[in-house]
Amino acid sequence: xxxxxxxxxxxxxxxxxxxxxxxxxxxxxxxxxxxxxxxxxxxxxxxxxxxxxxxxxxxxxxxxxxxxxxxxxxxxxxxxxxxxxxxxxxxxxxxxxxxxxxxxxxxxxxxxxxxxxxxxxxxxxxxxxxxxxxxxxxxxxxxxxxxxxxxxxxxxxxxxxxxxxxxxxxxxxxxxxxxxxxxxxxxxxxxxxxxxx
Amino acid sequence: xxxxxxxxxxxxxxxxxxxxxxxxxxxxxxxxxxxxxxxxxxxxxxxxxxxxxxxxxxxxxxxxxxxxxxxxxxxxxxxxxxxxxxxxxxxxxxxxxxxxxxxxxxxxxxxxxxxxxxxxxxxxxxxxxxxxxxxxxxxxxxxxxxxxxxxxxxxxxxxxxxxxxxxxxx
Numbered sequence: 001x002x003x004x005x006x007x008x009x010x011x012x013x014x015x016x017x018x019x020x021x022x023x024x025x026x027x028x029x030x031x032x033x034x035x036x037x038x039x040x041x042x043x044x045x046x047x048x049x050x051x052x053x054x055x056x057x058x059x060x061x062x063x064x065x066x067x068x069x070x071x072x073x074x075x076x077x078x079x080x081x082x083x084x085x086x087x088x089x090x091x092x093x094x095x096x097x098x099x100x101x102x103x104x105x106x107x108x109x110x111x112x113x114x115x116x117x118x119x120x121x122x123x124x125x126x127x128x129x130x131x132x133x134x135x136x137x138x139x140x141x142x143x144x145x146x147x148x149x150x151x152x153x154x155x156x157x158x159x160x161x162x163x164x165x166x167x168x169x170x171x172x173x174x175x176x177x178x179x180x181x182x183x184x185x186x187x188x189x190x191x192x193x194x195x196x197x
Numbered sequence: 198x199x200x201x202x203x204x205x206x207x208x209x210x211x212x213x214x215x216x217x218x219x220x221x222x223x224x225x226x227x228x229x230x231x232x233x234x235x236x237x238x239x240x241x242x243x244x245x246x247x248x249x250x251x252x253x254x255x256x257x258x259x260x261x262x263x264x265x266x267x268x269x270x271x272x273x274x275x276x277x278x279x280x281x282x283x284x285x286x287x288x289x290x291x292x293x294x295x296x297x298x299x300x301x302x303x304x305x306x307x308x309x310x311x312x313x314x315x316x317x318x319x320x321x322x323x324x325x326x327x328x329x330x331x332x333x334x335x336x337x338x339x340x341x342x343x344x345x346x347x348x349x350x351x352x353x354x355x356x357x358x359x360x361x362x363x364x365x366x367x
Contacts, residue, residue, distance in 0.1 A: 026315075032312075033311075045318075045320075
């Protein structure tokens with residue numbers, strides 16, 4: 001059985017404030033479709049675009065030791081971006097990317113963050129999660145299911161070495177094209193980041 | 198050299214069980230438009246469009262459907278690539294794959310299913326019930342405009358008559 005944890009999320013709480021403004025928003029969720037997240041977002045009257053970013057990463061770059069080496073293969077990168085990031089400009093009012101960005105090598109990460117900036121409308125929010133413990137080698141990857149606006153159920157998927165470890169300074173640099181970056185440090189070595197486009 | 202004329206092969210529609218849904222078996226490949234007036238299970242391959250406005254489409258465990266789908270209800274157990282519009286609900290079962298945009302009144306998705314696309318929930322206003330219409334005699338036929346390739350498994354059908362203009366490849 002898949003192990004899961006339930007945790008409070010202040011980042012999600014703030015992300016959800018924007019959802020209450022008006023119905024009919026377009027929200028991007030990279031955690032893979034789950035009944036609870038679908039119900040939560042669509043109950044607001046919003047449209048949800050769902051994809052499993054981790055599945056796309058595994059599908060394009062493999063699950064073996066060459067996972068990061070493959071991310072420098074232009075053909076594979078092109079295939080990945082076409083499969084996972086092919087959206088029209090300013091087509092979303094919010095993005096839940098969860099922990100997916102920490103498994104991208106620096107060059108691909110820049111590319112993906114640049115695309116996220118382009119596909120989000122001005123004023124919209126992006127919620128991401130980064131592991132905050134620099135000492136560990138492998139970290140768990142999770143699928144995130146929204147239970148309510150302050151609670152996320154995290155189902156364990158696998159263990160993976162992060163491509164790089166981020167601190168507040170490197171995250172500010174990563175999201176420098178966005179208008180603001182807000183950090184939420186938690187007790188479980190996760191750093192929630194709420195970015196405003 | 199053979200002078201035998203090429204004979205068109207008529208698809209065999211048989212009821213899987215009396216009164217049960219029409220079934221396109223796992224060795225059946227259909228290309229084109231499928232319009233059905235009864236529940237339909239596709240356990241083979243279908244490429245094109247599928248319309249079952251008042252009925253349920255089930256994509257079986259072996260089913261590979263690449264089609265725009267309109268139905269009252271859709272159950273995906275196998276693989277479906279295409280936009281789906283359902284008046285009632287869509288169920289995506291564990292192990293199923295659905296890539297495409299969904300417009301539906303309700304959605305049920307099991308853990309272990311893969312979905313990629315937009316989800317739009319249709320919220321219908323309650324309407325005044327229309328006066329009842331006389332029911333047509335017999336079931337509404339399945340109509341297909343297809344280029345189809347059938348293997349040995351054939352297809353089966355639960356009672357409705359059918360109009361089928363296929364070209365078969367073997």
